[in-house]
Every structure is written in C-alpha cells, then in structure tokens.
Amino acid sequence: MKTVAKLSTPATAVPRVVFVGVLLAIVLLTNCAQTEISAQLTEIKIGLLRSVQNGAVYIANEKGYFAAEGLAARLTFFNTAQEIPAAVASYAVDFAAVGTTASLYRLANEGRLRIIAGAAHEAAGYQLYGLAVSRQAYQAGLKSFKDIPGHSVSIATIGAPAHYSLALIAERYGFDLSAVRIIPLQSYANMVSAVSAGQADAGIIPATEMKSAISNGALQVIGWIGDEVPWQVSVVFTASEMTNERADTVMRFLRAYRLGARDYHDAFADADGRRKNGRTAAQIVSIIARYIGHPTEQIASEIAYVDPEARLDVKDVLRQISWYRAQGLLSSPDNREAIVDKRYVLPLPER
Numbered sequence: 001m002k003t004v005a006k007l008s009t010p011a012t013a014v015p016r017v018v019f020v021g022v023l024l025a026i027v028l029l030t031n032c033a034q035t036e037i038s039a040q041l042t043e044i045k046i047g048l049l050r051s052v053q054n055g056a057v058y059i060a061n062e063k064g065y066f067a068a069e070g071l072a073a074r075l076t077f078f079n080t081a082q083e084i085p086a087a088v089a090s091y092a093v094d095f096a097a098v099g100t101t102a103s104l105y106r107l108a109n110e111g112r113l114r115i116i117a118g119a120a121h122e123a124a125g126y127q128l129y130g131l132a133v134s135r136q137a138y139q140a141g142l143k144s145f146k147d148i149p150g151h152s153v154s155i156a157t158i159g160a161p162a163h164y165s166l167a168l169i170a171e172r173y174g175f176d177l178s179a180v181r182i183i184p185l186q187s188y189a190n191m192v193s194a195v196s197a198g199q200a201d202a203g204i205i206p207a208t209e210m211k212s213a214i215s216n217g218a219l220q221v222i223g224w225i226g227d228e229v230p231w232q233v234s235v236v237f238t239a240s241e242m243t244n245e246r247a248d249t250v251m252r253f254l255r256a257y258r259l260g261a262r263d264y265h266d267a268f269a270d271a272d273g274r275r276k277n278g279r280t281a282a283q284i285v286s287i288i289a290r291y292i293g294h295p296t297e298q299i300a301s302e303i304a305y306v307d308p309e310a311r312l313d314v315k316d317v318l319r320q321i322s323w324y325r326a327q328g329l330l331s332s333p334d335n336r337e338a339i340v341d342k343r344y345v346l347p348l349p350e351r
Contacts, residue, residue, distance in 0.1 A: 041072035042249060047084045047093035050077055050292040052208060053120035053128070053234050053304045054097050058291040059284060060260030069252035075291075080187075081160060088239055089113055095242075095253055099234045102159030102329040105321050105339065109330055114243045114341040117254060118312035118348065119234035122165070122226035123305035125275035127207040128233065129165055129226075132192075132219040137201040145169050145223055149179035154191045154203035157184050159329045161233050162204035164320060168229035195219060207302040208294060226305070232313035232320075232348075233304070243341050250344060258310045265308035273305065311348040314340055 044066075048054045057075065060066055066073040076093050078084050084096045085104040089112040097119045098104070107113045122128055131153075133142045142151055148169065155162035163182070170177050183200050185191050188209035195203045196218035204225065213219040236257065243250055267284035270276040281300070289296045321336045 041067065041070055042252075043072045043074060044095060044249065044253060045074045045076050045093040047076050047078060047087050047096035047098070049079075049081060049084075049098060051206070052288055052292065052294075052299060052302050053099070053306075054291075055264045055284065055288050055304075056119070056257055056260035056306055056310065057097055058260070058287055059263045060256045062287045062290075063260070063263070065256035065259045066253070069256045071249075071252055071256065073256075080157075082157060085113060085237075088237065091239060094249075095236065095238045097234060097236045099161040100164070100232065100317070100320055101157075101161070102324050102327075104235075104237065105324055105330055108237070108339040109321075109333075109335050111240055111335065111338070113237050113339075114240050114344075115235045115237045115312065115317065115339055116243065116250060116341050116344040117236035117257060117310040117346070118232055118307055119236055119310070120304040120306055121313065122229065122231050122233050123273065124227050124230065126226045126305045127224050127302055128304040129162060129204050129206055130210070130221045130224045131169075131202055132195055132205050132210055132214070132221050133202040134195050134198045134200070135218065135220065136198045138220045138222070142201055143222055145228060146173045146175075148173070148202070149175045151201040152181040152183055154183045154185050154194050154200040156188060156191065157186060158182075159324060159327070164231070164323065165204050165225045165229070167323060168231060169225070172229055192219070208292075208298070211298055211302075232316045235312065235317070236310065243344065247343075254310070254344060261306050261310040262308045264306045268303045269305065269308075275303065275305075307348065309346055311346045312340065313348045314345065315350055 046057060048057060061073050061075060081098045081101050082103050084098045085107045087093045088096050089107045104113065120128065131145065137151065141147060153166060155166065167177060185194055188205055191203040191205050192210050192213050194200045196213050210219055214221060238250060264284060267278050267280045268275065285296045285299050288299050317340060318336055324330050
C-alpha cells in the first residue's frame with residue numbers, strides 16, 4: 001500500500017493568521033469606540049479672531065478640556081470683531097471670545113446676547129495694544145500720550161477696543177477727543193500702512209500686527225495701553241437663549257475654558273499677575289502659534305493678560321456701555337444690568 005504524504009501547514013502560519021485577525025478585531029473595536037464617543041459629544045462652535053488674546057480657547061481645545069466635558073469644539077475664525085456678535089445672535093456659532101465692541105453691546109442691550117466670562121485684559125507689563133507713531137510725527141514731537149492733541153490717530157473702526165482705549169487715554173491726560181482727528185481704516189493692515197507712510201500721525205494697533213514695521217523703523221511705539229489704563233478688552237459671550245435653555249452646556253464650556261485660562265495665566269504671569277514666563281511658557285506659546293500662524297518668538301513678546309479664573313471686570317464693562325451710549329452708539333432702553341449674566345460670570349474684585 002502506497003503511503004501518501006500529507007501537506008502540512010508551517011507551524012508559524014496559524015499563529016500569524018490569528019495575530020492578523022486579532023489586530024483587525026482591535027482596529028474595528030477601536031473605531032467603533034471612537035465613533036461611539038464622538039456620537040456622545042455635544043458639538044459647539046466657537047467664534048474667534050486669530051489672536052493671542054484667545055489663548056485660553058486654544059489651550060482648552062488642544063489639551064482636551066472641552067472633550068473631557070463632553071464637548072466637541074469647532075473653532076470658527078472671522079476676519080473682524082464686528083462680525084462675531086451677529087454670528088452668535090444668529091446661532092451661526094454658539095460661543096465667542098472677542099474684543100468688546102459697540103455691535104456686541106448693541107445686540108446684548110436688545111436681549112440677544114449675554115456676557116458669561118472675561119477674556120483678555122489690558123494690564124501693566126503686557127503688550128496688547130500700543131500707540132505707534134510715524135517716523136515724521138515722532139521727529140516733529142509726538143513722543144508721549146500727552147502729545148496726542150492736534151494729531152491724527154488711526155483706529156480700525158468706530159466703537160471698537162482701539163476707540164475706547166483712545167477715550168481712556170484722553171481722560172487720563174486731560175484732553176478732549178475732539179482735539180484728535182480720528183481716522184477709522186477698517187483693518188490693522190491699513191492702519192500700519194497709513195501710519196508708516198505718514199498718512200496718519202499715529203495709530204492704536206495690536207502688537208501682533210506691527211512687529212515688522214517696528215523692526216524696520218517705519219513705526220515707533222511710544223507706549224502700551226495697559227501700562228496707562230487697564231481695562232477689560234475682550235469677553236466671552238453666547239446667545240441669551242443658550243444661557244436660558246442650555247445651562248448645562250454653558251457650564252461645561254466654562255469649566256473647560258477656565259482650565260485653559262489657568263494654564264495660560266500660569267505660563268505668563270506670577271501669582272500677583274505680573275508678567276513672568278513660567279515653566280510651561282514655551283509649550284503654551286507653541287500651542288498658540290499653531291492656531292494663529294505667527295512665529296513663536298513673535299508671540300512670546302505679545303502676551304495679553306488673562307485672569308486665571310476668567311473673571312470679568314464688571315465695573316469696567318458697565319463703564320464701557322455708558323461710554324458707548326454717550327457716543328450715540330447704543331440706543332434706548334438701557335439694559336446694561338442684564339448684559340452681564342450673573343448666573344455664570346465670576347466678577348473680578350473691584351480695585
């Protein structure tokens with residue numbers, strides 16, 4: 001009888017097949033788990049400018065603080081601060097962090113928006129907005145804030161942070177805004193160009209927008225707003241309907257945002273709020289750079305102050321509203337007390 005030899009499978013073949021099968025199973029399970037987690041997250045859209053001021057949002061997103069609160073944050077970037085309040089009021093975005101403007105206060109006064117936290121502050125030792133002057137104006141004697149009367153000063157738009165900053169400077173140095181020719185130029189690029197060319201004597205411009213012009217000598221910074229007049233320059237807000245009907249989502253957003261604010265503060269300030277790089281400064285600068293597209297070495301010199309608990313300077317916000325109303329930029333009725341939502345805001349102690 002003839003024996004037929006059986007073909008045998010190599011000893012390593014079966015384990016390899018099993019191993020590949022296990023890997024595929026793991027991948028499938030992981031994908032299913034990720035899909036399930038994503039389905040469980042509540043999507044929120046956050047309206048922003050690409051600014052260092054919004055570092056707390058970038059950090060909260062990058063470090064997973066929003067995700068830990070069950071939120072899938074989608075950051076939506078705008079070109080101007082004026083666009084963002086309307087986007088929140090129309091539910092195109094759910095939350096926003098941006099500089100205070102007449103458009104924000106107008107919609108809030110109408111009952112459509114509510115401020116729920118503080119963002120950046122102008123504070124001594126921090127370089128947020130500066131007064132930059134042309135080479136010609138500087139040589140002609142515009143060398144300090146008290147020299148502003150009789151000169152032209154460019155701002156981005158009427159009813160925005162630079163406009164209010166100029167009003168505070170005028171109050172501090174005892175001159176009337178009517179002694180200044182205010183030139184709204186709609187964009188920071190236009191402002192830098194106009195002042196550099198001598199078409200405006202000066203401009204109140206964010207540090208992030210004028211570094212190259214300062215470096216090449218086209219602009220001369222004669223002072224920083226925060227060193228002269230501290231104030232609440234940007235805030236966090238949402239639609240009134242959100243605060244009333246989705247309180248849990250608002251609170252989850254704020255818990256994540258405040259963790260980001262704490263990380264930002266600790267990276268760039270000491271316990272007393274003075275400007276000082278902490279051990280995490282390089283890491284936080286790197287995160288901010290990825291979101292706004294500026295070199296890390298540039299960002300490191302353009303840090304705004306952010307309160308570690310995202311507290312709001314309520315007194316200053318109410319003062320801003322009164323000033324905008326006095327300029328004819330807000331109409332009646334006066335609902336200023338309702339604009340700051342006391343259910344969510346942590347007030348900054350009055351100084």
